[in-house]
Amino acid sequence: MLLTCIAIGTIVVSNxxxxxITNHSFENPALGSGSFFYSPTQMPGWSSTATGGPDRGIWNTTATGKDGLNIAFAYRNNAFAQQLGDxxxxxxxxxxxxxxxRTGAPTRGTAELWAGGTLANGVVTGGTLLASNTVQMNSSTMxxxxxxxxxxxxxxxxxxxITVRFTGTTESGESYVSFDNVRLNAVPEPMTMVAMGAGLLALARRRRARV
Ligand SMILES: [Ca+2]
Structure with missing residues (x-):
């Protein structure tokens, strides 16, 4: 049984x-402390809304818990997204x-996972929104x-x-939300792993029966 568990663990890791994700931690461009990078120039590696003004972009902030030096920010319904090569x-x-x-008052931000469609200016057209996560930020840490x-x-x-997308709050009166260190991983679905484990267990039993 112990050997079977170790084998299952190996399969999970190897799969x-x-x-x-290009510029996943928003360290491009290099910015001096406190400096901004924002519209209408697209954020390096990301497709983003460009409505004018500091609506979304990259900031070398003093936020606690950030990864590296820069974070990305989005104001209200502004968004940035990236369609992956997978x-x-x-x-x-x-x-x-x-x-x-968050960069100021408590506010909301949403992370989204899309399948298919065409990505332009931070908006997915013709795709399917598979999942989203809206979080109210009350703390000022990342x-x-x-x-x-x-x-x-x-x-x-x-x-x-696969497209990953991040948006600012839809609520009027709320302010900038910050994102950083975006990572996407995939592992075999749990039932698949259970099936693999069951198969290994059956194999172990057969081997034991032959001894
Ligand atoms: Ca960063």
């Missing part, structure tokens, strides 16, 4: 997939990890959050490009 695979659990905080989505055995999202 974990970390996806490449597609959704069946029976996988996708985990989007990120940091979220705190860790996760958005989890498991693909079924079949469905329209299978084979479609």
């Amino acid at each position: 974990a997939q970390a996806f490449s 597609v959704f695979v069946a029976n996988r659990t996708y985990t989007l990890d990120y940091l979220q905080g 705190d860790p959050f996760s958005l989890v989505y498991s693909t079924p055995g079949s469905g329209s999202m299978i084979g479609q490009p």
Whole structure:
């Protein structure tokens, strides 16, 4: 039994997939302490809204808990997103990890996971929103959050490009929200791992029976 558990653990680790996200920690461009980078120039590696003014961008802030020097920020309904060079695979659990905080008064921000569609100016057209996570930030620190989505055995999202997207609050009166250190990983869906474990256990029993 002990050997079986170790074998299952090995399978989980070897099948974990970390996806490449360009400028995932918003360290490009290099900024001096307290400096901003914002619209209408697109954020490096990201497709973002460009409505004018400091609506979204990158900031070398003094926020506690940030990764590296810079964070990304979004004001109200402004957003930034990235379509990855990978597609959704069946029976996988996708985990989007990120940091979220606020730059002023308590406010909300949302992380989203999309399948397919066309990405332009921070907006996905023709795609499917698979999962989202809206968090109210009361603390001024950058705190860790996760958005989890498991693909079924079949469905329209299978084979479609993966897009991660982040937006500011939709509430008037609320202010800037911050994001940082965006990471996406996938592992075989739990039932698949249980099936693998059951198969290994059956194999171990057969081997034991032969001895
Ligand atoms: Ca960063």
